[in-house]
Amino acid sequence: MPEHENSRKVRDARAGFQKHVPAVLNLLAIAAVWLMLTEGGIVPNYMLPSPVAVVKAFVSDFPTLMYHSGVSLAEAILGLLIGIVLAFLIAVLMDRFITCRRALYPVMVVTQTIPTVAIAPILVLWMGFGMAPKITLVVITTFFPIAVGLLDGFSGVDQDAVDLMRSMGAGRRQIFLQIKLPSALGQFFSGLKISASYSVVGAVVAEWLGGFRGLGVYMTRVRKAYSFDKMFAVIILIVIISLLLIAAVNLLRRAVMPWERVQENRS
């Protein structure tokens, strides 16, 4: 049994690895074309820096980049956490009280149509140049996908499962904890994944429009200095941080929903 278990793990790991081969090859191809275009002199360096220059900029500015990353990441994660709590409260209220749903849903949608670039300076005006306006902007951009995911999850619950619970004498709270919440977890995590990918960008955009620290501030500085190699380095860094956040969400999902893996293995 343990051996069988082990060989299955190895097989799963191999299959998981093979799944990523096309994407990795594709990325390598893009890097190769980029290298050819720039180092081959086809595109001038002031329009597109060569990957070598970008890597050099990344290495030479590494401590600064890490400092600013720490700030942006902190804003993103704090905003995300507050966003989760807020989304949760709103979704529960909207699920429980139909009037709440009618009152809040349109407002929620409106907050999503406001361009973040326009609202960021106003937030800075209200809250100063510190972290607060950045975190607020992250909250605004991240709570929506989570709230919608939770809400869809709550209302998509199997009515027969609710009937089963009622037939066993369960009250509203028990039905929520045992049926609604676990049934909504899948959609919650789908929403959280989208939100996680928005969160770093949200923080960076807010930093562009006022502040002294963070990757957005770094970006505006290097842009003013026309250091395109550093510009590209920071863009790639933001992509990497966002991907890491998404990976963290996926890990969390696997830990919280172990039954999903079972279903995967069967299909």
Add this chain to the structure above:
Amino acid sequence: MGEVLSAAHITKSYGERTIIRDINVHLNEQEIVCLLGVSGVGKTTLFHILSGLNLPDSGRVVLNGREITGQPGKISYMLQKDLLLPYKRIIDNVALPLTIRGMNKQKAREKAAVYFEQFGLAGTEFEYPAQLSGGMRQRAALLRTYLSSEGVALLDEPFSALDTITKSAIHDWYLDIMQKISLSTLFITHDIDEAIVLSDRIYILSGSPGQITDEIEIAEKRPRARDFSLTPAFLSYKKQIVTALGPGSFRI
């Protein structure tokens, strides 16, 4: 044998349409009674009322002498689907009625675990429902129903997901287990053979709106022989039921 459950003059409409009218059924202690009828005649509708999930337009449901009309949580009810919660391990699924009643998780698990062997579920305690076969899932749902019961259970097509071979095995098992645990059951089926093999009594629900048009006693003693379904007595019951269900209802 005292009467444990009875329903009197149950009528239920959805909108303009009356689904069932003036239904009177009862269930005695330790009895297995079947409700037989074509699809859509209102069997599940009646069970939802008996279980207290829905209110009838008129009529009352009485459990052990006390009226329970519209009060869920008194009779255990196995719904038409097995409805194991995919995110709970089998042991926690089965122990759910105990935890709902406020028992702590560990204790509920211990109490449920005792029955796994008997219900043919040994070794599946910590699996998820997706890892079980259809028959195992139905047995797990059955065990959960048993654990939530205080003596009376409603089973809505408990063996419907099984093929004929598995079915007759599970019938044997079921009759065997019913002798060991004391449970009075009212169950629904489409399957005439199943109804005859398992029941002490059969109610025929037919017509539109659905009414109890016949009540057939299966006098065959328990434990019934394995080849009961091949005897002339069995065939004569079957003939009686087919006639009672009316023309065109043989293939239900």
